[in-house]
Amino acid sequence: MRIPRLLLFSLAVTPCLDAAPAAPAAAPDPAHVWDLTLLYKDQAAFDAAKAKLTADLPKLKDFQGRLGKDAATLRQAMELLTDLQGQYFRLGSYAAQASDENLRDAAAMERSQEIDMLASELSNAASFVNPELLAVGEQTITRFLAHEPGLAVYRFPIMDTLRNAPHTLGAEAESVLSSSSAITDTPSSLYGVLANADLPWPTIKLADGTEARLDQAGYTRWRSAANRADRQAVFEAFWGKMKEYERTFGVALFSQVKTDWFNARVRKYPSSLAAALSGNNVPESVYRTLLAQTNANLPTLHRYFKLRGRMLGVSDLRYWDIYPPMVQLEKKFPYELSKQLTLAAVQPLGADYIAGITESMEGRYTHVYPRPGKRSGAYSSGSVHDAHPYVLLNHNDDYESLSTLAHEWGHGMHSVLANRAQPAPLANYSIFTAEIASTCNEALLLDHMLKIAKDDDERLFYLGSALEGLRGTFFRQAMFAEFELRIHEEVEKGNALSGDALTKIYGEILRRYHGDAEGVLKIDELVTVEWAYIPHFYRNFYVFQYATSIAASQAFAAKILAHEPGAVDTYLGLLKAGGSDYPYELVKKAGVDLATPAPYQALVQRMNTIMDQIEAILAKRGK
């Protein structure tokens, strides 16, 4: 279900694809822990701010029934809404981050949950705004906008609300729909409990005697084991267990797809896809072009698998051969070195960006190392308009950690630039553009690492890791997007989906992408239950944006690195635009049209160039 732009009471935390597991470390140096007193100087200040928001909330009611009175009243209502939203973003960011430092801290978690409850009170208090704006109507609102300069910053979000008039129902129906959200999130809760808590995960013994418990974290860790027999055993045990629960996962996902279609239909959208894309006004041609281009370019993906087989010394590639690195790199990337390398890599972006990222990485805005109880993975949090963004890492001194640092501060700098250039109502960027800023930094980092690599071994490692990134973020996410579209279309045709049916559909797509019929990589029946493991399928057409974002970022990075005149300014202009327009339009204005084949073809071309480079090194070695 779309969140109205005016009533966005969820934090813009960017959930990134890769999640490194957290682990204990030595007592932290304060320089490596973010300083949350920059948000509130102490607990008392936080409590006072929370009390203020609670006290300010009822003021919204004064505007109910008065939004159409005159332009000044509408402006005051918008200002109050923005102010309340800003108060909430600061409280919510602080509470969530404080809790993420140590998820075992019950008091911190309670504070965070209290702010979540306050957010839902805020959302309820503001729920009259959208229907009332629609009732006031476009004609009156256009007149208000023309007469009241103070309304200018609200033009885009207000017009966006009006755009949805054909899909907004009467007050009674909207109220029913709003209450139904309490039951329509059941499929994803069911998935979450089953996949994260209830499933009796298997434990296997690896070749060296290690007992490996294959829960989700264990699977992620051991699936890239160097020993091929270990990998096969990991896959057979893990997917064998998932297969036992195929029926239950099937019920959960079928219910989710039916829920999506229910929401789309009652809001008079022709399809679940149309409903999902309508939120950010992304043209359907973006989605369809992505899928068409991915399929047209499967030979490049197959070329990658064949090269991978060659480098791993495996002639009969299987699904358990896609995760181990093709080349090992012993080199360590301690945090200080990672900062230096990130800084060196973003030099092409110019003085302003360099100054911003230096301040970001040198200031106390990053929670660097794993700690007992700390949230795993990495994220950037930049919702607070008048505060510096923060980044959470679990830095492990490996190349992936370096790459994550560049990635997350890519998000962080996007927030810095947008918050500086845009007023609060227009600053927050959408997920459709978010991953451009992060993966562009990764592309710049790769270029830099290749330039300074000491030998071919190191070069091969970076090239291999870049290829793997493009496979995982482009081809794999597009494959998921194709599956998502297929299963929604089945339900829209009135067909039921059992776990078995989902496995058949997924298996067909998985085999096509991996060149099973062409003898590239054989897909065993057991792994075609993989759909059951993917949490993103409960987020309604979300994953395609990873694929479109990386296609766009490769295009921007290529222009920047080629010193194309104006390339840096155009790219930074996109970041500075924040959420001031629809994201597809912003990217298009910056010269990359994601509804056309060009950006996808450029990404594929880049994969081929990387493979040419790898093959040249291998040829030199006579391999």
Ligand SMILES: [Zn+2]
């Ligand atoms: Zn990210």
